[in-house]
Amino acid sequence: MPPKPTDTAPIRFGFLLLPHFTLTAFSGLLDVLRLAGDEGDYSQPVRCTWHVVDETLAPVCSSSAIQVMPSEKLGDPARFDYLVVVGGLLHTGLPLSAAQKLFIQQAADKHVNLVGVCTGVFALMQAGVMHDHRICVSWFHYWDFVEQFPQADPDLIVADRLYVCDRRRITCSGGRASIDVAADILKRHMDQAIVQKALRILQIDNANPQTTPQPLPPGIAPDTHPVVRRAMLLMEQHMGKALTLDTLAGKLNISVRQLERLFKQSTGITPQAYSRGIRLRLAAWMLTHSTKTIAAIASACGFADASHMGREFRSTFEMSPGQWRSRAQLPASLLAAQNPDPVDYVSEVFPGRQDFH
Secondary structure (H helix, E strand, O other), rough: OOOOOOOOOOOEEEEEOOOOHHHHHHHHHHHHHHOOOOOOOOOOOOEEEEEEEEOOOOOOOEEOOEEEEOOOOOOOHHHOOOOEEEEHHHOOOOOHHHHHHHHHHHHOOOOOEEEEEOOOHHOOOOOOOOOOOOOEHHHHHHHHHHHHOOOOHHHHEEOOOOOEEEEEEEEOOOOOHHHHHHHHHOOOOOOOHHHHHHHHHHOOOOOOOOOOOOOOOOOOOOOOOOOHHHHHHHHHHHOOOOOOOHHHHHHHHOOOHHHHHHHHHHHOOOHHHHHHHHHHHHHHHHHHHHOOOOHHHHHHOOOOOHHHHHHHHHHHHHOHHHHHHHHHHOOOOHHHOOOOOOOHHHHHHOOOOOOOO
């Protein structure tokens, strides 16, 4: 456990904001530091200090077009206890400059704690400082991460929890979870009552622990057991190669029997049935939105072969995969009259995505 700071040794935070960074992820984490860093409502950096750093002092534009001016140039990263890299929009290419990349690498070499918030974890990966560490990625960007970093160990990618702390690496899915990360960090260094007070000022009862699942998959009741929610997210991330119950239960640190019991209580069906539904839903989407052969779709969705998928597909949708694909070419008015696909929200949840791996 890190030592508690004295009055003359505040916790030092540096923020590296990437172009089009997510404002909520930045401001949420920073406000916890601000409120816990001083007594009263004066925002003085007593227990904590923070600086936005960059290669130049030019303003950095957030994804919402609000600009933030760095207060210091990169310099020596050892002047910080924590370097927080806040990412944003992926389609901009996350242009990590050579100087920024070197700064992150130097921070790792000098044992500075590295925090990747939102798509900031992509920058940490680009800098090559995440080897042999668990990596938290938002469910929304999981497939982007797998595509961009195919060399990453899939067993170390975590997209079912809000954030992950692994030695001197902390990675966070973004959004409101940045508040939870800030609280987790500060509780290592100062009295929990101080952190709790800061959270209450932000109208938050308690910070979420690391094991808290990321947001619900579509169509799942809010009161679904957290373990079941995490199981569902894991199933979605392994649509192409279904996890065995033993493997799934192991990732959740529970027994197979307990997983089956919780799943049945929460959903009324077995984990296997839910997993099959996910893969069939993806198959239906691919039949509509891709030109892949039925055999290729069956393979991509984790079925043994086209015949296996065909049997499961007819049992669920009362038509063959070929009929489903033909149906998708019908005029919209006629398609609506024939009871259109009730599960085709993949395009809405993952806009622009053409494939899943």
